[in-house]
């Protein structure tokens with residue numbers, strides 16, 4: 001690690017474990033998630049897992065405590081690898097700004113690519129920008145456009161926060177991580193574990209192959225129903241995406257008022 005001209009160390013690899021920041025030789029070879037889920041270390045189950053449960057609990061407490069006062073929010077997902085000039089990052093920045101202007105906080109994974117673009121759009125438009133980071137072997141730290149950032153050790157604790165504090169999910173082009181978040185959300189809505197809320201796919205060309213497969217194979221083979229497919233909305237239009245969310249909010253408020 002070299003020293004920069006202002007006397008501060010240049011940034012290098014960094015790992016975040018809850019409140020703890022680890023650098024250089026202190027970075028462990030594995031993550032907390034890996035240690036929890038690894039079935040090769042059976043002998044640790046008796047001695048370590050009970051303590052891990054307390055750590056998991058503390059992550060829930062930290063998340064609930066920090067996010068409890070958020071205004072209505074939308075979780076935005078997408079690739080960690082997209083470059084700032086990519087069409088999906090431009091769309092994410094526009095979306096972040098439009099959501100902020102409509103009064104929604106924007107929640108992302110706090111990483112680079114689409115996440116950073118959405119956080120940037122929200123911040124530049126004067127909105128609230130949230131980043132829920134995750135400890136990963138190749139993590140890059142929470143992006144600079146996040147106003148409130150939390151670093152999680154455990155994926156499942158972080159995912160609870162994405163769902164609990166969001167009025168809607170918007171999913172832009174991405175890889176496995178994005179698909180995981182998309183299908184978790186849609187499964188929670190399908191099984192009525194959460195109140196029906198919009199799950200919007202943006203980047204119609206990117207998603208069309210998947211959508212066609214869901215319709216032509218999954219639906220055709222009876223593995224999902226027509227109403228399940230209708231849970232997904234597709235658009236490239238930022239204003240339409242925001243309108244879907246606003247309308248769903250209004251419908252929910254009316255339904256709650258009638259109860």
Ligand SMILES: C/C(=C\CNc1ncnc2c1ncn2[C@@H]1O[C@H](COP(=O)(O)O)[C@@H](O)[C@H]1O)CO
Pocket residue numbers: 076077078079080081108109110111112115132133134136138139140173174175176177178179181
């Ligand atoms: C891959 C690189 C950095 C990874 N950093 C991440 N930081 C925060 N959140 C992440 C990161 N990588 C994945 N995620 C989560 O999954 C989704 C994106 O995954 P995908 O596989 O790229 O689609 C995203 O929404 C995050 O919640 C260095 O380039």
